Amino acid sequence: MWLIKGFFDTVPKELDEAAIIDGRSHWQVFTKILLPTLTPILATTILLALVGVLSEFLLGSIFLTSNDTKTLAVGLYGMLEGDRSNNLGVFAAGSVMIMVPVIILYQFLRRYIVGGSTAGAVKG
Known part of the structure; x- marks a missing residue:
C-alpha cells in the first residue's frame, strides 16, 4: 500500500484539474486519466504480491498442515527435512x-511496467 501511495503522490494534480476543466466526471478522471498513468505501479504490485505469496514459508508452515494444502516452499522444505542429500534434483x-509463473507474469506485465514508466503524462 505504501508503494502505491508513494506513486499516487508523484502523479501531478494538474492532470485532474485539466480533465475537470474539460468536463470530465470524477469517475472519468480516474478511469481515463489516472488509471493508465498508474499501470506501472499496479503491475509491479501484482508481481510483488505473487512472489510474496509463492515464497511464503513461515505462515504456510504454521497454518497449512495437510499435504494437499501446503505451498510449494513448505512442501519443498518438508521433502528435504528427512534426508538432505538424496532429493536435490527434485528440489x-x-x-x-x-x-516459472513469476517469469511468465513478468513477461506479460513488462510492457505495462516499462511502457508506463517511460511515457510522461505532463510535459515539464
Whole structure:
C-alpha cells in the first residue's frame, strides 16, 4: 500500500484539474486519466504480491498442515527435512516450478511496467 501511495503522490494534480476543466466526471478522471498513468505501479504490485505469496514459508508452515494444502516452499522444505542429500534434483525442479509463473507474469506485465514508466503524462 505504501508503494502505491508513494506513486499516487508523484502523479501531478494538474492532470485532474485539466480533465475537470474539460468536463470530465470524477469517475472519468480516474478511469481515463489516472488509471493508465498508474499501470506501472499496479503491475509491479501484482508481481510483488505473487512472489510474496509463492515464497511464503513461515505462515504456510504454521497454518497449512495437510499435504494437499501446503505451498510449494513448505512442501519443498518438508521433502528435504528427512534426508538432505538424496532429493536435490527434485528440489531444484521444485525451485524452477516456483520461478516459472513469476517469469511468465513478468513477461506479460513488462510492457505495462516499462511502457508506463517511460511515457510522461505532463510535459515539464
